[in-house]
Amino acid sequence: MKKSNSLYKNQGIHVITAIFTVEQGVTKVLLVKRKNEPYKGDWTLTGGALYNNEDLDTGAKREIFEKTGIEDIEIEQFKTFGKVDRSSVMRMVAVAYIGVIDSSRVKVLRETINTSNADWFSIDKIPGLGFDHEEILEEALNYLRSKIVSTDILKALFPHEFTIPEIQKTYEAILNKKFDRRNFRKKLLSLKLIEDTKKTGKFEGKKPAKLYKFKKSIKNQNVF
Amino acid sequence: MKKSNSLYKNQGIHVITAIFTVEQGVTKVLLVKRKNEPYKGDWTLTGGALYNNEDLDTGAKREIFEKTGIEDIEIEQFKTFGKVDRSSVMRMVAVAYIGVIDSSRVKVLRETINTSNADWFSIDKIPGLGFDHEEILEEALNYLRSKIVSTDILKALFPHEFTIPEIQKTYEAILNKKFDRRNFRKKLLSLKLIEDTKKTGKFEGKKPAKLYKFKKSIKNQNVF
């Protein structure tokens, strides 16, 4: 890291987002390839330096747009990373977010002013990442897993109606485990995240499946 | 905020900690009074600017020590605050932590190089705070409430043995509600945070009370 005469000077703020999707039962994350130093040629999560005239989430969304072209995305801050040597140029802390989006509904820019490539990577096959983004990604995935059971964060993947067997596949992909179809149904309904639409549709079966949707407002329940 | 020619320059990082304690059934937070501008004379949470040569938690603990004299304290990061105008001098983001400590076991410095006073305030009687510390405090309290039911964060208040009626008073103070003594006992034991010591002690009653202690390792249980 560049030496500084002052204990405080030359500090900066990164806003980084791990953008997840699920395609055919596979959880994937969006990575971009850096065009410039440091870590030139390396894959990283989407993100970059915060501007002075924008709030944290605004900056995170701007970075997402600049590096991928994605415009409408809900994000949620989960942790800030600030090891002394996490960036090689100057002292940077990274405010990290997660986001979920349906990859089939967005067109990701392959190249931008700062990136030479962009693609969805299965979370089982992540290349080496620049900065401390491997650590950030690991914690992002943990956070995502905790959120899908208590919030409507998967609404990004199911904005309208869906069947329970259909969304079960997504839960299984993200949590990386299989569930009994009957108990999953009961458990998911007991979480009070979704509601019946009184309509039916089709998934993989021959019998029509009931359609559900995420509730408008979700109230969280406490242990005590 | 001071105008900057660059979108990136003149950024800085605050590390802020909301330090809680519980005294006789009252939840309190440690505040310090600022000696210098900005917000001179205002009460704030403990914290200050991060140095370039220290990690985030190291910086947070150093700030706690410098402004209160408290040395041994476990802290946990919960959120970063970064509204554009949260500091009036330059663009600062605040990485916020919570900590818990037994106020009867520590001696808090009343005055330091940067502070003219320090005291424990009941969370029901918080004065106006400098910066965005009122917002930080509110979220810190929410985070604390979520943590005492899933981690051993209260170990700082009960480092050794304790009785269940005794710790129930602390839970009630923090969560701000009363519990049935029989069901609280069952519920707390079912959380698997504490274990029997096969010893007895005294609390308020005349019958000896069983002594418990926090477990060494706590494994968290998932919804699914």
Add this chain to the structure above:
DNA sequence: GCTCTTTATTTGTTAGAAGGAGATATAATA
């Protein structure tokens, strides 16, 4: 066309665990 088989979807059943509230037993003090 008609029936039978197949398959995913949905509902139901059961035993055991956990939760909530009343009642009882215990071990000290005064």
Add this chain to the structure above:
DNA sequence: TATTATATCTCCTTCTAACAAATAAAGAGC
């Protein structure tokens, strides 16, 4: 012996996990 906080017991309801059964369509064969 009366009192009091602590600890245990009981009953009933609800939740959970594993398993069984019923349902509604599609497709195969005649």
